[in-house]
Amino acid sequence: MRPENEPEGQDRELSFIEKARRTQIIGAAAAVIAEDGIGQASLARIAKRAGVSKGVVSYHFAGKDELMTQVVLAVYEAGAHAMAPAIQAATTPREHLAAYLRSNVAYIAANPEALRAVIEIVSGYSPEGGGRLFEPGADEPIADHLVELFRRGQEDGSFRDFDPLVMAHTVRGAIDVIAPRAVRHPEIDLAAYAEELVALFDAATRGESP
Amino acid sequence: MRPENEPEGQDRELSFIEKARRTQIIGAAAAVIAEDGIGQASLARIAKRAGVSKGVVSYHFAGKDELMTQVVLAVYEAGAHAMAPAIQAATTPREHLAAYLRSNVAYIAANPEALRAVIEIVSGYSPEGGGRLFEPGADEPIADHLVELFRRGQEDGSFRDFDPLVMAHTVRGAIDVIAPRAVRHPEIDLAAYAEELVALFDAATRGESP
Amino acid sequence: MRPENEPEGQDRELSFIEKARRTQIIGAAAAVIAEDGIGQASLARIAKRAGVSKGVVSYHFAGKDELMTQVVLAVYEAGAHAMAPAIQAATTPREHLAAYLRSNVAYIAANPEALRAVIEIVSGYSPEGGGRLFEPGADEPIADHLVELFRRGQEDGSFRDFDPLVMAHTVRGAIDVIAPRAVRHPEIDLAAYAEELVALFDAATRGESP
Amino acid sequence: MRPENEPEGQDRELSFIEKARRTQIIGAAAAVIAEDGIGQASLARIAKRAGVSKGVVSYHFAGKDELMTQVVLAVYEAGAHAMAPAIQAATTPREHLAAYLRSNVAYIAANPEALRAVIEIVSGYSPEGGGRLFEPGADEPIADHLVELFRRGQEDGSFRDFDPLVMAHTVRGAIDVIAPRAVRHPEIDLAAYAEELVALFDAATRGESP
DNA sequence: CATGAATGAGGGTTCATTCAT
DNA sequence: GATGAATGAACCCTCATTCAT
Numbered sequence A, B, C, D: 001m002r003p004e005n006e007p008e009g010q011d012r013e014l015s016f017i018e019k020a021r022r023t024q025i026i027g028a029a030a031a032v033i034a035e036d037g038i039g040q041a042s043l044a045r046i047a048k049r050a051g052v053s054k055g056v057v058s059y060h061f062a063g064k065d066e067l068m069t070q071v072v073l074a075v076y077e078a079g080a081h082a083m084a085p086a087i088q089a090a091t092t093p094r095e096h097l098a099a100y101l102r103s104n105v106a107y108i109a110a111n112p113e114a115l116r117a118v119i120e121i122v123s124g125y126s127p128e129g130g131g132r133l134f135e136p137g138a139d140e141p142i143a144d145h146l147v148e149l150f151r152r153g154q155e156d157g158s159f160r161d162f163d164p165l166v167m168a169h170t171v172r173g174a175i176d177v178i179a180p181r182a183v184r185h186p187e188i189d190l191a192a193y194a195e196e197l198v199a200l201f202d203a204a205t206r207g208e209s210p
Numbered sequence E: 001c002a003t004g005a006a007t008g009a010g011g012g013t014t015c016a017t018t019c020a021t
Numbered sequence F: 001g002a003t004g005a006a007t008g009a010a011c012c013c014t015c016a017t018t019c020a021t
Helices: A010-036 A043-050 A054-060 A064-089 A093-110 A112-124 A140-155 A164-176 A178-184 A190-205 B009-036 B043-050 B054-060 B064-089 B093-110 B112-124 B140-155 B164-176 B178-184 B190-205 C010-036 C043-050 C054-060 C064-089 C093-110 C112-124 C140-155 C164-176 C178-184 C190-205 D009-036 D043-050 D054-060 D064-089 D093-110 D112-124 D140-155 D164-176 D178-184 D190-205
Strands: none
Touching: A010 A043, A010 A054, A010 A064, A010 A112, A043 A054, A043 A064, A064 A093, A064 A112, A093 A112, A093 A140, A093 A164, A093 A178, A093 A190, A112 A178, A112 B112, A140 A164, A164 A178, A164 A190, A164 B164, A164 B190, A178 A190, A190 B164, A190 B190, B009 B043, B009 B054, B009 B064, B009 B112, B043 B054, B043 B064, B064 B093, B064 B112, B093 B112, B093 B140, B093 B164, B093 B178, B093 B190, B112 B178, B140 B164, B164 B178, B164 B190, B178 B190, C010 C043, C010 C054, C010 C064, C010 C112, C043 C054, C043 C064, C064 C093, C064 C112, C093 C112, C093 C140, C093 C164, C093 C178, C093 C190, C112 C178, C112 D112, C140 C164, C164 C178, C164 C190, C164 D164, C164 D190, C178 C190, C190 D164, C190 D190, D009 D043, D009 D054, D009 D064, D009 D112, D043 D054, D043 D064, D064 D093, D064 D112, D093 D112, D093 D140, D093 D164, D093 D178, D093 D190, D112 D178, D140 D164, D164 D178, D164 D190, D178 D190
């Protein structure tokens, strides 16, 4: 695990260890939150789950707020990373939308716990100063990608004339609704669910007379 | 619900006072939650917001769990009550769906804070014993109404052949996504938003070549 | 329950009602304490048990301290009243001691709940200002009666030469130990227990060679 | 109990610190309870008495229940430890009983506050779930030792024929009554008190014509 | 770097008491 | 006289955070 030939010694190594520790703690936090809810996710429990002492968490993260933020970002990044190939392979807006839906649902299917943790944090965690870690509607950046997609598709005639914002947030809503249900109903066939969504939004975005 | 001819005063009035207090506290709780998030919604802050002492909340509600539950139920009931006339006036499944979307968005538009509070509670509040107040996917009863609607519409040929469950939860997701955005972006025209949704799901559910 | 011919009306009647209310509340308090312990004996529960409102208790008693005191005194008085005939019938110190033991145990056997309540209060209730309602060792007045008895018995040669104080408190200890056990072990034959105690203290107090 | 040869330092030392803190807090709890009663023994007061913050108590003890339990156990263990040599040195049941009484009273004389605290807890503390920490009559195990002693003494003719249970609980009652009085009346000569008890129970248990 | 003992604020809850009705 | 809504203090406990070791 420890690369042998590296530019230079101590500093890099520490940074590597540090990264590993952070990853380890983030994973433990996600696991605890997914299993027992944000309400049970004290630093003590997260530390115990990670097999480290409480102080380590405080040492590697500025505070609980930062840890929670990092959990969310890690899942988001992993999701974006997992979805990227499929999306980039798409050549038309319509294919793009289908790829977005399929890869997103696939990621949820593959990481239900991670998603559960994110949902818990985003909707249930209150940072120190009040307010929210990610202000609701702050997934706008995420929706923005879809808005852009819909705009392009409308320009080239792939999609009918609708409000891209409404469509984008409806897609997000459709996806966000999946993870909680998937956790409670593991028997749901998410691949089929994805195809249903593809058909649903294909119909919803298709021009009147294609 | 309120009997018209009653012997008299005292008993009714006391009951009325109690009801008023509960309503007042429920309102204060909803306001605090909507503004600052469920995490800031301590009984102390709710009491202060209601202009009463902390003990009053415990006096009128068995505990925080009950208060949170009542906030949700109050909003749900009010919503169902507000939507009922429009929905009952619909004669076809397609009209029914449109009425559902319009009246639901209208209710959100009229009570954005209440809806916001409900979302915070349902997805972010951890009751005493752990778990969730309304287990996720426990809005299934709500989605059930839609499932039923879609089934009927498919039988009489109003809707194309799709998975009613997926469609129902997508509709719910589309609606649930609105309140948080409406709070943050008061400039959004929710009437137009509703029409967009009507068109969206009209297209999504329409038979191939009606 | 309400005597018809009384010296005078309203004032006496109120006093009578008042007395009844106090007795009723004292009984309810004793029952609650005996059943669920002093820790569960809130004024609210006592009031509910008595079938009256919380305010009534505060109205008839200066505070919880007074109520607790009255419960204890009521039981003590009833006990003294129940024991008096048997004790007064005794003609010698030795008979007196036996009568004391028998009648005391008999009273405990007949009123285990009352005794249980008293024990709970005396040893477990903390009055407002701190300290205790009946300072421990404050049953000295009760023991005094025994001390007096032993002194007389020693003077007339009925008893051997021992420290009357030690003997008196040992008798008290022997008796106080009974009620808790009687509550937990209802199968104990308290009449036989009393005879054992009579024999025990008869031997313990008897002169070397009577 | 304490292993003599151990690898080293750190682990033991930390364990030692923890033990010291627990002992310190237990002592503070006993002191507060002995002085002001169980009803005044809030964690806040105990912490203040120990010179630590409130949280420390919760840190070292799972809850108030555990702290109270530990106070009792500590005193019991110390008492058993203090009494053991004298009792084991006894060769006959009669000597055994005398040693039991003398060493027990001696322990009370040396630790009146500790005993007082134990009595307060055992008879006056209500654990969280209701009920009692040590169910009344749960000192039966303690009395059992005496019952066994009396049985043996009756078999070998040392003691007359009496109910060993009644005698055992009477001894316990005789002893339990001492601590509260000793606290309030420090002038009492407990060594003489012990001799009185020895004589008392010697007479009470002696065969008719020894 | 890591530890875990210690802190102290704040959480929800209970409850004796008061007082307008 | 009686009610019960309201109070406010005190309770135990949790927990993010700090810091000497």
